[in-house]
Amino acid sequence: MMYLRLSVPVIILLANCENSIAENAIVDSSTIKADHAESITTVTSICTVCSCADNYVDCNNRRLETHFEEERWLNITAVKVISFEHNCLVHVTPFPRIIVERLILRRNRIARIDNHAFKELVNLTELDLSDNQLTSQMLQPHIFEGTFSPEAYEPLSNLQILNLGNNVLHWLHQSIFEHIADLKVLNLSGNPFGVFDYRTSIAISSLSYLEELDISYCELRELPNFQFHNAKHLKKLNLTSNQLTVLPKSLEEARTLEYLSLDDNPIRAIDRTNAFPNLKMLRELSLCGMLNLTVIGNGGLSALTGLESLYIQNCWKLGRIEEYAIAFTTTEGTMWPPLKKLNMASNNLRYLPMLLIGRWDKLEELRLTGNQWNCDCDNQYLIGTILPEYGEALMGENEVDELTCSAPPEHAGKKLASLADRHLRCLDLYNARPEKDAAILVGVLIGLLIAIPISMTFFILWRRGFFFCGSQGPGSFSRAFYKRASNDDDI
Numbered sequence: 001m002m003y004l005r006l007s008v009p010v011i012i013l014l015a016n017c018e019n020s021i022a023e024n025a026i027v028d029s030s031t032i033k034a035d036h037a038e039s040i041t042t043v044t045s046i047c048t049v050c051s052c053a054d055n056y057v058d059c060n061n062r063r064l065e066t067h068f069e070e071e072r073w074l075n076i077t078a079v080k081v082i083s084f085e086h087n088c089l090v091h092v093t094p095f096p097r098i099i100v101e102r103l104i105l106r107r108n109r110i111a112r113i114d115n116h117a118f119k120e121l122v123n124l125t126e127l128d129l130s131d132n133q134l135t136s137q138m139l140q141p142h143i144f145e146g147t148f149s150p151e152a153y154e155p156l157s158n159l160q161i162l163n164l165g166n167n168v169l170h171w172l173h174q175s176i177f178e179h180i181a182d183l184k185v186l187n188l189s190g191n192p193f194g195v196f197d198y199r200t201s202i203a204i205s206s207l208s209y210l211e212e213l214d215i216s217y218c219e220l221r222e223l224p225n226f227q228f229h230n231a232k233h234l235k236k237l238n239l240t241s242n243q244l245t246v247l248p249k250s251l252e253e254a255r256t257l258e259y260l261s262l263d264d265n266p267i268r269a270i271d272r273t274n275a276f277p278n279l280k281m282l283r284e285l286s287l288c289g290m291l292n293l294t295v296i297g298n299g300g301l302s303a304l305t306g307l308e309s310l311y312i313q314n315c316w317k318l319g320r321i322e323e324y325a326i327a328f329t330t331t332e333g334t335m336w337p338p339l340k341k342l343n344m345a346s347n348n349l350r351y352l353p354m355l356l357i358g359r360w361d362k363l364e365e366l367r368l369t370g371n372q373w374n375c376d377c378d379n380q381y382l383i384g385t386i387l388p389e390y391g392e393a394l395m396g397e398n399e400v401d402e403l404t405c406s407a408p409p410e411h412a413g414k415k416l417a418s419l420a421d422r423h424l425r426c427l428d429l430y431n432a433r434p435e436k437d438a439a440i441l442v443g444v445l446i447g448l449l450i451a452i453p454i455s456m457t458f459f460i461l462w463r464r465g466f467f468f469c470g471s472q473g474p475g476s477f478s479r480a481f482y483k484r485a486s487n488d489d490d491i
């Protein structure tokens with residue numbers, strides 16, 4: 001018996017819902033036996049199947065297919081977390097009255113949730129329904145109804161965090177959040193929206209207290225123009241891995257934004273024509289893995305006057321970031337945001353402009369490895385000043401040592417740090433390789449040095465009449481020429 005009960009969780013951990021009937025039988029019989037043993041003395045608590053600690057009812061990985069009946073919850077009255085992660089639940093039925101803060105139902109196969117399934121969980125602050133099979137048709141406002149009062153359903157007024165990530169939502173019912181209007185965090189990540197249609201757009205903008213919105217991996221090609229019109233508190237927006245090709249216009253209304261991720265979107269250029277709007281509160285911006293991005297031009301980031309952390313990493317085609325990409329002008333002159341962290345590792349950058357950052361000494365972190373740094377005079381400031389003065393403090397000795405020149409040929413492969421004291425020469429006008437030009441120049445010089453005496457010799461010989469072709473002698477040439485040339489006779 002003891003052996004059986006110990007082995008059950010192990011079997012379940014390895015198993016998933018489709019596992020063999022044989023294993024199923026083992027689990028079932030042991031569970032039943034266990035239940036039976038307990039039920040002699042008291043009502044079978046869910047704690048015979050799940051593990052109940054002080055504040056945590058852990059029903060994870062138990063291959064449960066249905067909910068427990070109400071009486072099995074009897075002695076669970078107040079806990080912090082109830083978790084049914086990674087089971088085989090398909091249908092969520094109403095929970096009994098329990099004081100619980102977090103209900104985790106992620107990684108099941110939930111396709112159906114009964115009306116007011118959570119209304120007795122009045123203390124619920126977080127509901128995690130991610131990694132399930134919820135569809136747009138199924139997800140109706142009544143699901144989130146709170147307790148009934150004579151006039152109306154009360155909202156689930158404590159609910160602040162709702163995770164609907166990784167379901168199959170193409171749109172949202174426009175009143176889906178009417179009973180949970182105080183949500184602060186909404187996660188819609190990993191749903192195939194494509195675009196937010198008017199219903200979805202209205203539903204999301206109805207959440208006036210929203211502080212955090214995760215719409216990563218939603219296949220979004222654009223955002224509605226006024227999506228954030230009502231977002232007076234939105235601090236964090238995650239747009240990772242969508243299909244945006246330009247910065248959404250609606251961002252300009254998200255004025256309270258502090259964190260923004262646009263990682264992995266096919267935006268090609270961020271410059272004056274596709275610039276960030278005025279987001280004065282934005283402290284952190286992530287532009288990583290943008291594989292179509294080739295340039296960050298002057299003015300592109302200039303409106304982000306409060307920026308503290310900028311991450312531009314793994315944009316393999318990003319070859320250029322211009323000198324005034326971040327700086328902005330005020331009546332007092334050119335200013336820069338109070339940048340502390342700048343990560344520009346693993347792009348295709350060749351130059352780091354001197355004026356990109358106002359005060360390099362105010363940085364706390366700098367990452368530059370994995371680029372195509374050119375070691376010519378346009379990088380003199382990076383190589384001769386930034387690296388020797390701040391390199392070690394900002395990126396550590398090892399990372400400074402990893403920085404190598406990829407051009408020009410005479411420095412290729414050398415460490416940037418080894419050139420700190422050199423006066424680096426400039427490339428010529430067309431960024432061609434001057435050493436090639438030099439070879440041509442030397443060739444031309446040698447050619448001239450050889451050609452001049454030879455042609456002179458020929459000229460003199462000709463003058464003396466060594467070459468006679470046909471009847472025409474030198475005398476038939478113009479007199480003037482003859483006269484002038486005769487003065488050079490003794491050369």
Ligand SMILES: *[C@@H]1O[C@H](CO)[C@@H](O)[C@H](O)[C@H]1NC(C)=O
Nearest residue numbers: 038042045047052075076077
């Ligand atoms: C509920 O009862 C079971 C025994 O039936 C016990 O193991 C468990 O600790 C109890 N849970 C709580 C939260 O009191």
Ligand SMILES: *[C@@H]1O[C@H](CO)[C@@H](O)[C@H](O)[C@H]1NC(C)=O
Nearest residue numbers: 078099100122123124157158
């Ligand atoms: C649970 O919610 C009720 C109603 O809002 C409230 O009276 C009670 O104090 C809450 N209990 C806990 C432990 O938060």
Ligand SMILES: *[C@@H]1O[C@H](CO)[C@@H](O)[C@H](O)[C@H]1NC(C)=O
Nearest residue numbers: 130131165166187189190214
């Ligand atoms: C949203 O859900 C996805 C998928 O479950 C998860 O990876 C992501 O971390 C969540 N985002 C937030 C802000 O919790």
Ligand SMILES: *[C@@H]1O[C@H](CO)[C@@H](O)[C@H](O)[C@H]1NC(C)=O
Nearest residue numbers: 189214216217238239240261
């Ligand atoms: C943004 O979303 C992606 C994917 O869900 C996740 O990996 C990342 O951690 C999120 N970023 C933040 C800051 O929540």
Ligand SMILES: *[C@@H]1O[C@H](CO)[C@@H](O)[C@H](O)[C@H]1NC(C)=O
Nearest residue numbers: 243244245266267268291292
């Ligand atoms: C982004 O780049 C990929 C591959 O380089 C290309 O197939 C795709 O069409 C580009 N997308 C856009 C929107 O430019």
